[in-house]
Amino acid sequence: SPLLSHILVTMLRQILLVAIVATASAFSTAPATMLRSSAGRPVSMRPAHTSVKMMEGGDLFVAALPGLAALGVSLQNQGGAATAAAPMAGPSPEEMLPVARENFNKWNGALQTKDPKAVANLYSTSGLSFLPTVSPQHIKKIDNTEQYFVDFVKKNPFGTITDDSVTVFDGGNSYLHSGMYTFELGEGDARAPVAARFSYVWRKFAGDWKITHH
Numbered sequence: 395s396p397l398l399s400h401i402l403v404t405m406l407r408q409i410l411l412v413a414i415v416a417t418a419s420a421f422s423t424a425p426a427t428m429l430r431s432s433a434g435r436p437v438s439m440r441p442a443h444t445s446v447k448m449m450e451g452g453d454l455f456v457a458a459l460p461g462l463a464a465l466g467v468s469l470q471n472q473g474g475a476a477t478a479a480a481p482m483a484g485p486s487p488e489e490m491l492p493v494a495r496e497n498f499n500k501w502n503g504a505l506q507t508k509d510p511k512a513v514a515n516l517y518s519t520s521g522l523s524f525l526p527t528v529s530p531q532h533i534k535k536i537d538n539t540e541q542y543f544v545d546f547v548k549k550n551p552f553g554t555i556t557d558d559s560v561t562v563f564d565g566g567n568s569y570l571h572s573g574m575y576t577f578e579l580g581e582g583d584a585r586a587p588v589a590a591r592f593s594y595v596w597r598k599f600a601g602d603w604k605i606t607h608h
Contacts, residue, residue, distance in 0.1 A: 484566035487559065494560045494571040497596055497603050498553075508547045514540035518597065518604040525608070527590060549579045556589075568597040568606075 504513040517524065517539050524533035526542055533539050558573030572593040578585055595607035 484562055484564070487562055490560045490562050490566065490569050491558070493603075494558070494569060494594075494596070495555065498555060498571065498594070501594075501605070502553050505543075505547055505551050505553075510540045510543035510547055513543045513547065516603075516605055517608070518599065518606045521606055523607045524605075550581060550585070552578045553592075554578075555592075564597075568595065570595050 501513070501516050504516060507513075514536055517536060519536045522534050522536065522539070524539055524542075526533065526546075528546075529542060531538070531542070533542060553575045554577075555573060555575045558571060558575075561570040561572075563569060570593065573591070575590060575592050577588045577590060579588060580586055593608070594605055596603045597606045598604075
């Protein structure tokens with residue numbers, strides 16, 4: 395009868411809900427698991443605190459919150475289809491390119507001050523990898539960075555980008571700016587342009603852009 399069918403469906407939903415809640419803690423500490431939607435697309439479920447809710451109409455909703463983004467899977471009554479929430483996208487390379495060029499101009503402008511400390515302040519104080527073109531050093535400390543620019547700024551350097559591109563990382567909090575530039579070095583008649591490749595990795599720290607690799 396309709397009444398008996400309704401009772402059976404309700405009991406099955408309750409049993410399914412209890413089973414999911416019982417395994418929620420194990421799910422939150424287990425390694426990443428791959429689920430598949432009804433369309434055959436893989437859906438990654440990573441370790442997180444897991445909650446289970448009975449939605450209106452009897453649908454079940456399982457939500458996991460990893461370290462970087464929330465991932466939800468909705469299991470629908472009718473088709474059992476699974477859908478995953480997409481992570482927030484960062485800026486495109488085209489959108490980040492003006493930022494990269496502005497930061498390069500800031501670095502180039504610091505060279506014009508002839509103040510080694512002003513240039514060094516644009517470099518990260520941690521995780522630095524600085525490989526100067528005209529030096530055999532692999533600089534990893536901010537003090538050594540300032541020391542390098544003591545002699546370099548005396549050459550009156552000025553850079554002009556001739557070709558560049560950007561690769562965006564970490565949702566726009568980091569990017570690689572690379573390409574070709576022409577550097578003018580020297581004084582008076584001895585001043586000459588030098589074409590060279592360049593690459594900078596900039597990362598945002600507390601709202602300020604710093605060079606982590608150059």
